Amino acid sequence: MSVSPPSAEHQAHLRGLLEAYMAKKGLRSTEQRRLIVNEFFKAPAHVTIEELLAQVRAIDPRIGYATVYRTLKLFAECGVAHERRFHDGVTRYEIAHEGEHHDHLICIECGSITEFEEPAIEKLQDEVAARYGFTVRSHKHELYGLCANCSARSG
Amino acid sequence: MSVSPPSAEHQAHLRGLLEAYMAKKGLRSTEQRRLIVNEFFKAPAHVTIEELLAQVRAIDPRIGYATVYRTLKLFAECGVAHERRFHDGVTRYEIAHEGEHHDHLICIECGSITEFEEPAIEKLQDEVAARYGFTVRSHKHELYGLCANCSARSG
């Protein structure tokens, strides 16, 4: 529910971003890149390089790890994806959302990741920063614990 | 200002924690461990293994990386220190504070780390978790940007 694929419209917007960025940088549209973009949009949220690699290899087994790695970096650079690194030390990629920034609830039992948005927290956070004369550029707010399912299951 | 060494009293408390834990586990008080505890209490907050290693080697150059590594892990296990991993992927250790949990402002320019505490955020965070039936065990809230000094300097 908190993780849904991008609307056709939003997806088109992101493809536009990527295309514009590639044009500006003189980068080329290759078969691998086209495949990786398409699979990335179909992939579950917070996908890892390994996971996406497996997914694209199901279609073309000759794709290399480094190609997926570099393509996801490219997505992050042009704003199509966000890089996230949670507790477990693996980098995950998430499709850039429309509108608001969101944060994460991470289940330490089953690994599920849920997104949440809480403007009141963002507001307080800005107040804290102001108190220290700090200029916020980005932030990370992650809650670790047991998701509803795992809470029920384990007590 | 937000980073001050532990009071003599608090330090004694932490040493007690460590001693009790070591006794319970049958661990031994060695020269290396005594040196590392002492230096850790003198070290700046959010020290890395490398930094603490350099600091203890200034006193005894024969100390190995792994010894510092394992001793800091031990501190974390018994509640004398907290492990933190920020943006840059290096693990840092911080002396366990009295009382409340705190979070961090990290300057992406000079690397300085400031601590903050905001009960209202913690409260909202618990409300968000409750909304999802999520049981919070720990959390990470980090603001990245420019500290007061660097904001002034770079515009």
Add this chain to the structure above:
DNA sequence: TTATATGCAAATTGTTTGCAAGTAT
């Protein structure tokens, strides 16, 4: 054509572990 992209394998980075020799109890 020619600069960019790919796939492989090797290099890096930071952390973790195995083991023989040393040491606290």
Add this chain to the structure above:
DNA sequence: ATACTTGCAAACAATTTGCATATAA
């Protein structure tokens, strides 16, 4: 004596890079 510790070096895990070959423009 015995079990824990140490320091070294090697293993790991995840990411990043160099380079020869392939390919888009």
